Amino acid sequence: MVIVKQKVILMKTLGQKLKAARLEKNLTLQEVSKKAGLSVNYLSRIENDKVNITVGTLQKLAKCYQKDPGYFLNDSPSTGVRFIRRQERHSLGLDRGAELQVLLADDAQKLEVLLIDLEPGNESAPITSPGEKFIVVTKGVVTVVIEGEEYNLEEGDSLRFDSSNEHYWKNKTDQSASFLMIATPPRY
Template sequence: MPISNNIYFKIQEVAKILEVVPATIRNWEQNGFFKPKRSENGYRIFDQHDIEMLRKIKNWSVDMKMGTQAVKMMVDSYNLNELKAPSENALTKSFLSEKWKESRQSQNKTIKEVAEAVGISTSYLSKIENMQVNPSVEVLKKIADYYGENVLYYLSTDPEETSQLVRKDQRVRVVDKNGGLSIENLLNQNNSRLSFMLYTLQPGSKRPTLQPHSGNEIVFVLSGKVTFTIGEETVYHLEEGDCLSYSSKENHGWCNESQEETQLLWFYERIA
């Protein structure tokens, strides 16, 4: 099935996703922060990349209360960096597989429930499940987090490319620059039950407390520090050499509150 990125949203839909009113987006346009695409009828339309750009504009102008000129400088700087280097937040079609739908159905969730929870439209989630679009890492990470998974689980593995040995330079790696997180797959076998990964957490990166799901997890701190919250109140401050194990059926989340990079070996066993 061909991959298409031409999925567009109306200004009312984008405003709902960003939790602003349409007039706010029009003001950003008038201030020169962005130039919207137009449909054949002249209406403003937005693709997924536009929405991610507007999220940044909202953060700078609303959350950080930057002035007009300061926001323009941030936008220009961001666009320049996008042109200089290929985006590490782009995924190939290999990450689109039937596992997205399987995860939703296994948790007895409707498309509407999941879409509303992660802030995308039901039609866009449907296209992800049917392998008709190529979303950004940020979008897929939100969906994976909602299911209690990591995005590497949804990588389509070619049985002919599986092997017992994974060289350092052959690891499949996903980088979420906005979230300050990278995940490397340390296994190259088509095994849907086990995951073994290397997590690299930048200062300030975090994963909010997730809804429970089946499975068992073990985390070993290779370097740095990380704080885990298990259940409602149990908090663990982990340092280099510490090892934490817990049932995925408990609420769990983590945060790198330190000023240094943290690396974790992460083992996850799925239980049907």
């Protein structure tokens, strides 16, 4: 749900959007299962919002439906104002033991805001993307590695960098950690 200038607009869930994209392409669950390498049961549970999916799964499905992954996470009211309640955030599991919550992403806008939770000992895969990223640690200690150089950020510390440089983050401690990441242009 998004509240815009005192109006309440109900938005489709991630599962509803994925199902609509599948039907738009006239694909059955069995056909998507073969293309994406996912079970029919799992696809049904995704479409009915019974499970959270990983970024990798979203990317596979987006490829099947010939859409950008961000399409499924974005609700684009035309007024330029976005209000998203905590319980309405899209949450994606990362493949390496972390959770990513999309706080704001919109293809029509120039940035995305993500909240990333890292359990002890977990790290992301190395990535590169066009644009810039800004990180601020909200809990614990996060190590960000950019082109092989480590930056240890404690709660309240921030870091800005050119995201075309290979980078990843990790939690080398025995305590959970969280950070807010602002990226431009939007990726998810």
